[in-house]
Amino acid sequence: MTGLSARFRGTVGRFALDVAFEAPARGITALFGPSGCGKTTVLRCVAGLQHMPDGHLTVGGAVWQDGRRSRPTHARPIGFVFQDASLFPHLSVRANLTYGQSRAARLGAAEVVRFDEVVALLGLEPLLDRSPQRLSGGERQRVAIGRALLSRPGLLLMDEPLSALDRFSKDEILPYLEALHGLSIPVLYVSHDVAEVERLADHLVLLDQGRVVAAGPLEQLQADPALPLARLPEAGVVLHATVADHDPDYGLTTLAFDGGVLVVPGRLGEAGTPRRARIAAADVSLTRQPPRESSILNCLPARIDGSGPRDGVMIEVVLGLGGEGRGERLLARITRRSWDALGLAVGDAVYAQVKSVALLNRNP
Amino acid sequence: MVDWQPIWLTLKLAAVTTAILLIIGTPIAWWLARSTAWWKEGVAAVVALPLVLPPTVLGFYLLLALGPYGPGGWLAALWGERSLAFTFGGLVIGSVLYSLPFVVQPIRNAFQAIGDRPLEVAATLRASPLDAFLTVALPLARPGFLTGAVLAFAHTVGEFGVVLMIGGNIPGTTKVLSVAIFDHVEALEWERAHVLAGGMLVFSFTVILIMMTLERRMGRARA
Secondary structure, eight states: OOOOOEEEEEEOOOOEEEEEEESSSSEEEEOOTTSSHHHHHHHHHTTTTTTTSSEEEEEETEEEEEEEEEEEEEGGGGGEEESSSSTTTTHHHHHHHHHHHHHHHHHTTSSSSSSHHHHHHTOOOGGGOOOOGGHHHHHHHHHHHHHHHHHHHHEEEEEOTTHHHHHHHHHHHHHHHGGGGSSSSEEEEEEEEEHHHHOSSSEEEEEEETTEEEEEHHHHHHHHTTSSGSSSTTOEEEEEEOOOOEEEETTEEEEEETTEEEEEEEEEOOOTTTEEEEEEEEEEESSSSOEEEOOOOOEEEEEEEEEEEESSSEEEEEEESTTTTTEEEEEEEEEEHHHHTTOTTTOOEEEEEEOOOOOOOSSS | OOOOHHHHHHHHHHHHHHHHHHHHHHHHHHHHOOHHHHHHHHHHHHHGGGGGGOOHHHHHHHHHHSSSHHHHHHHHHHTOSSTTTTTTHHHHHHHHHHHHHHHHHHHHHHHOOOOOOHHHHHHHHTOHHHHHHIIIHHTTTTHHHHHHHHHHHHHHHHHHHHHHTTTOOOTTOOOOOHHHHHHHHHTTTHHHHHHHHHHHHHHHHHHHHHHHHHHHHHHHHHH
């Protein structure tokens, strides 16, 4: 099954949109950018809620829009989760959940998840017979996600589903969103929150002022010093690692990834469990020689792949991990003085000392 | 002694009028709430006209329209009558026009209050526009329908000027309650006027009370 290919050009009021991007058939693709960059408009165009006469959209091999000819929203097999849950106030939670399910079933759409699976996955059992008005923000959003999944979508669209929630409700919902990786349908996820994107996204479409700045796998864009992501104070990269080993004596787990291993505290699951590890650029320092006596556990051989502009106080250095520098990429932020003092240059072999590793997903 | 004929006729007229108003008022209200056409406010003004027009003015034009030389006469000719004026059918047409704003306005407001979002949600859940209208817009606009129906019914019961102009005073056909009261007063039958007028007073009070209670209860269920 092929993924999604979209191109939209036009104006909404005074806002000009001109975007083209693709999304793979599996995994979460984040539409990411500052407020007002057009990401919600793009999502609404994909859903058919907004129409750009100059546009083209193919999903899973089917043409949903070709210029002026466009499938109406109700004929597109999508699931849409709005920023505010937008549950039907006149229906119970159960009737909200089955609203799309029964209609999609009548149209003969293939089931994505069963009703009882959704109820169990999202913990909706105690809410089923209640009115949406009596739910908390987090509960409402869980029902909205369940309702979208039950409408048997071929494409799931999420418009900042966490932005209206407080910290606690966000933490309550994030594990459910991580579980969406297990679905065999593509997910488009709109967000302006870096932390959310790093935790959830596999692919990224970077938007700014109605245009696509860059698109590609998350870790690739994170480690591109030409993009604004690398210049954020909290810049860093996500490594897709798997649990390799556990040392019960010291309570440490070894995570393996392409180009090296990381040792982190805690028990992180059986061998083979996938984990997302995030390393902030500010937590990486570089040495020419492997440090011999150091409290830092993780020291990874790497090669310098490139760097950001070298005229400020700090420099973002892109590293290819592994002795040959062919593994995953890492971002290090060092001072220009250190760069000059070590006489660093692109292609040099170095050691990256990692001061801390953040694990992003708790429920893999 | 109570003369039941005008009471029965009035209730029949109000019921028929309200039913017709709900049927034709709903699409008008929907269109006024959702359309982006520039001339829509013009249509809204025409619908609202009976609010400010003296009933005798409306009645006068209706009399011409329903009479033998107007479209009403042409229509009546189809089943061998000369005119729609001074008939029960003519009275229904007049009442519908006269009470139209009382139905369209609350329903339009209710549709507008729903906003785009619930209908967009319904569309993303595979509901066709008609399906979304029936299963989302109508239930959410229920308070507006209730208000519209009660107002239309009560307004028709109380109408006088239009009826007198196009219906006259034919017992059993067009002699409704308000006309009957006027008749009794003219004939100095104060007691009979009292019975009907007092009945109207109680009726009106009950209607308003029921409406306000229902609105409050629905408002609470929604909050």
